[in-house]
Amino acid sequence: xxxxxxxxxxxxxxxxxxxxxxxxxxxxxxxRRLLKRxxxxxxAIMVSTFVIIPTMIASxxxxxPRGVEGVLLAPLVLMLTWAxxxxxxFRRRVSPRSIVRSDLSRLPAQTEEWLEEQRRLLPSAxxxxxxxxALRLTELSQQVQTLDAATPAGHEVRRLLGEELPELVxxxxxxxxxxxxxxxxxxxxxxxxxxxxxxxxxKQLGRVHERLASDDLKAxxxxxxxxxxxxxxxxxxx
Amino acid sequence: xxxxSELVLTPxxxxxxxxxxxxxxxxxxxxxxxxxLAQRADDFIRDLVALDANSPEFGRRSEQLMHLGQxxxxxxxxxxxxxxxxxxxxxxxxxxxxNDLAELRxxxxxxxxxxxxxxxxxxxxxxxxFGNKMRDYFDGYKSAQTHIGSILTRLSSGKDELLKDNxxxxxxxxxxxxxxxxxxxxxxxxxxLDSGLEAKTLELEASDPAKAKAVRENALFAVxxxxxxxxTQMAVSVQGYLALDLVKKSNIxxxxxxxxxxxxxxxxxxxxxxxxxxxxxxxxxxxQITALNTTTANIIESTGSLLKNQTGEIHKxxxxxxxxxxxxxxxxxxxxxxxxxxxAFKSQALTSMKTTVSVLHDxxxxxxxxxARAEGAAQALAQGEAEPFRLTE
Numbered sequence: 001x002x003x004x005x006x007x008x009x010x011x012x013x014x015x016x017x018x019x020x021x022x023x024x025x026x027x028x029x030x031x032r033r034l035l036k037r038x039x040x041x042x043x044a045i046m047v048s049t050f051v052i053i054p055t056m057i058a059s060x061x062x063x064x065p066r067g068v069e070g071v072l073l074a075p076l077v078l079m080l081t082w083a084x085x086x087x088x089x090f091r092r093r094v095s096p097r098s099i100v101r102s103d104l105s106r107l108p109a110q111t112e113e114w115l116e117e118q119r120r121l122l123p124s125a126x127x128x129x130x131x132x133x134a135l136r137l138t139e140l141s142q143q144v145q146t147l148d149a150a151t152p153a154g155h156e157v158r159r160l161l162g163e164e165l166p167e168l169v170x171x172x173x174x175x176x177x178x179x180x181x182x183x184x185x186x187x188x189x190x191x192x193x194x195x196x197x198x199x200x201x202x203k204q205l206g207r208v209h210e211r212l213a214s215d216d217l218k219a220x221x222x223x224x225x226x227x228x229x230x231x232x233x234x235x236x237x238x
Numbered sequence: 239x240x241x242x243s244e245l246v247l248t249p250x251x252x253x254x255x256x257x258x259x260x261x262x263x264x265x266x267x268x269x270x271x272x273x274x275l276a277q278r279a280d281d282f283i284r285d286l287v288a289l290d291a292n293s294p295e296f297g298r299r300s301e302q303l304m305h306l307g308q309x310x311x312x313x314x315x316x317x318x319x320x321x322x323x324x325x326x327x328x329x330x331x332x333x334x335x336x337n338d339l340a341e342l343r344x345x346x347x348x349x350x351x352x353x354x355x356x357x358x359x360x361x362x363x364x365x366x367x368f369g370n371k372m373r374d375y376f377d378g379y380k381s382a383q384t385h386i387g388s389i390l391t392r393l394s395s396g397k398d399e400l401l402k403d404n405x406x407x408x409x410x411x412x413x414x415x416x417x418x419x420x421x422x423x424x425x426x427x428x429x430x431l432d433s434g435l436e437a438k439t440l441e442l443e444a445s446d447p448a449k450a451k452a453v454r455e456n457a458l459f460a461v462x463x464x465x466x467x468x469x470t471q472m473a474v475s476v477q478g479y480l481a482l483d484l485v486k487k488s489n490i491x492x493x494x495x496x497x498x499x500x501x502x503x504x505x506x507x508x509x510x511x512x513x514x515x516x517x518x519x520x521x522x523x524x525x526q527i528t529a530l531n532t533t534t535a536n537i538i539e540s541t542g543s544l545l546k547n548q549t550g551e552i553h554k555x556x557x558x559x560x561x562x563x564x565x566x567x568x569x570x571x572x573x574x575x576x577x578x579x580x581x582a583f584k585s586q587a588l589t590s591m592k593t594t595v596s597v598l599h600d601x602x603x604x605x606x607x608x609x610a611r612a613e614g615a616a617q618a619l620a621q622g623e624a625e626p627f628r629l630t631e
Contacts, residue, residue, distance in 0.1 A: 218409050226405035230398070 026131035029138075030116065041089040048081045100162045104149040108141035111161040121173045123180065123191050129198040136205040137161075143212045156208060160201060168197045245498050245579045249586035250487045252593035253480045255601065258466070261473035262429075265415070265422040275423055279430035287438055291452035300456035303431070306464040307424030311471045314417045317410070318474055318602045324407065324485055326595060335396040335492060336584060339499060342389045343577050346503060349378055349510075351566050376514040379507065386507070390500050397496045400489045407486045414479050421472050428465040435461060474601045481594045488587040495580035502576050506569035513566045 056074050099110045112134050119130055140157070147154050172180075172194045180191045188196070267275075282299075289296040435458045442450035 214413075218406075218413070221409045221412075222402070222406045224405075225408050226402045229401050229405055 022131040022135045023128060026134045029134065033113075033116075037089050041086055044085045044089070045082055048085065049078065052078055052081060099166060104147060104154055104158060105141075105145050107158065107161050108137040108144060111165060112137040112141075114166070115169070118169050118173070122169070122194070125191060126195050126198055129195055129202065133165075133198060133202050133205070136202055136209065139209055140205060140212075143209065147212065153208065153212060160204060160208070165201050168194065168201065245495070245576050247491045247495055247579050247583035249491070249583050249590055250484045252590040253477055253484055253597065255597055256473045256477045256480075258469040258473040261469050261476050262422070262425050264472075264476050265418045267419070267422055267426060271423065272426060275426045276430045279427050279434055283431065283434045283438055286457060287442070287449070287453065291449040296452070297456070300460060303457055303460035303464065306428055306431075306461065307421065307468050310417070310420045310424045311467060314414075314421055314471050314475045317414055317417060318478055324403075324410070324482055327403070335393065335400070335496060338389055338392045338396055339496070339577060339580060342386070342393070342499065342503060343573075345382055345385055345389065346506070346570065346573050349382055349506075350570050351375065351563055352570065376510065379510055379514075383507070386503065390503065393496050393500055397493050400493050400496075404486050404489050407482045407489075411479060411482050414475060414482070418472065418475050418479065421468060421475065425465070425468045425472060428461055428468055431461045432458070432465060470604065474598075474604075477598055477601055481598055484590065484594055488591065491583055491587070492580070495576065495583060498576045499573065499580065502569070502572040506566070506573055509566050509569040513563065 053074075056070070056077070060070060095114070099107065099114055102110050115130060115133065115137075119127065122130065144154075144157060147157070149155075149158065172190060175190045181189050183189050184193070286296065286299050289299065435453060439450045439454045439458065442453065
């Protein structure tokens with residue numbers, strides 16, 4: 001029998017689906033997210049257009065024509081609606097504050113989205129770390145669905161994703177660009193520190209992931225052992 | 239039936255306290271691992287001593303020693319709550335099996351031929367001879383059989399629970415063993431660091447007393463503190479490991495008892511069928527017996543064959559014996575003996591388990607102080623400290 005906890009062969013469905021290159025997976029996810037937003041916006045614009053124009057025509061027929069006013073008003077209303085739709089679809093939705101307040105079950109997804117938005121502010125050296133972090137967050141978001149927020153593990157996930165990770169990233173973005181690559185007091189530069197910090201958090205997330213999985217792994221191993229004890233009983237096994 | 243061996247259930251002895259000093263070395267490490275760990279300790283000491291004792295790097299390095307084995311301790315400590323749960327849970331599940339056994343005993347006692355005078359003539363209003371007491375007695379079996387059947391089914395599912403418990407214990411023990419192996423490795427490193435640093439300070443004493451002092455007060459002090467923590471956690475884990483074994487053994491004994499109680503009960507019912515035939519020429523049809531037989535034989539492979547042999551003997555004895563009622567009484571005696579053995583076992587096992595739980599509880603409490611210290615180290619670790627002694631999995 002294999003050791004019950006921390007089996008390294010454990011792979012998320014994301015990995016199974018897209019191979020194991022985090023960069024590729026992250027890129028695919030970004031593209032999909034963008035595509036989804038574009039499609040949503042296009043759909044919303046189409047629907048609103050097909051609602052507004054007939055409504056205006058109908059109101060013109062019912063209450064009498066509005067003349068020049070109506071001719072000006074119609075495109076104005078349409079434009080405003082489109083602008084509102086575009087704003088709502090593409091606006092920045094997550095901020096560290098909204099992450100902290102969100103439910104534990106939505107926390108990994110929110111953090112992932114926020115991290116994606118921060119990407120352009122961070123150095124390219126950190127990008128591969130961001131990709132693997134995104135992968136970890138995807139793995140974790142499935143596990144936290146059933147996790148009780150009041151458990152120590154729940155607290156840990158919240159602290160890591162809601163506070164510590166955003167603080168690391170925000171702390172870096174405050175550092176002046178010119179100083180980011182200079183060694184600090186003879187030690188590593190802020191950029192290196194950011195990469196190391198992201199690395200530490202990613203590893204810790206990996207451990208949390210393993211710990212959360214270990215109960216399921218143990219339950220599974222226990223059942224297999226039970227079947228063995230009950231039906232496969234050579235005496236020396238008992 | 240007389241050939242049936244006496245049921246002996248041995249309660250496991252309670253687990254004694256494992257002293258921290260004796261906890262090391264209980265989990266074996268192979269020589270390759272040992273030399274690799276010693277090498278890492280040596281490298282660390284060499285690097286540390288090469289540094290200027292006043293540099294921040296020296297401070298950082300000695301601080302790393304404060305976190306020595308911190309993750310291993312946290313991991314093992316996380317499991318210690320589980321060891322405490324396990325015996326407590328075992329005591330609870332024993333009581334559910336115990337209730338079923340007690341109910342079985344009450345039901346069986348009502349059928350005990352020794353409790354009633356089967357040969358007395360039954361009289362209407364105490365005067366008019368009416369009916370046959372023996373016949374009435376055997377009729378009692380018919381009404382009791384469903385009840386006995388359901389108790390036996392419950393007992394067999396109780397036995398399944400015990401088996402599941404043991405399966406969980408096996409898995410738990412495997413995880414614990416892995417954690418203990420990692421703890422042992424850290425203990426090995428800490429010992430190598432301890433002796434290495436000590437030798438180094440003695441060596442430096444003459445050439446560079448200031449550095450010797452710094453090494454002794456920072457690095458050596460930290461290593462010794464961590465060694466104590468590691469050993470304490472190891473002692474608790476070893477004790478928990480043994481306690482899990484105790485629960486497992488006592489579950490196995492209890493399962494034996496349940497098996498035997500089921501077998502003897504079914505045997506008594508079968509005897510009754512045969513005796514009824516011989517004594518009253520009454521065909522006592524216990525249609526559940528066959529069903530019970532199959533269930534019981536299925537769950538008790540070890541005693542299933544015993545049951546088959548018994549059946550042949552019962553027939554022979556009941557048919558040839560001049561006093562078949564005695565055969566029946568003996569069958570009941572067997573049930574009582576089994577249940578008495580189980581009761582005696584249970585009370586002893588419970589004492590063992592309670593002692594073990596309280597000892598374990600004390601030890602876990604003691605180690606919690608150390609764990610709190612380790613937690614403090616964990617906070618420092620979260621702030622981005624590197625660990626020089628990470629065990630590679």
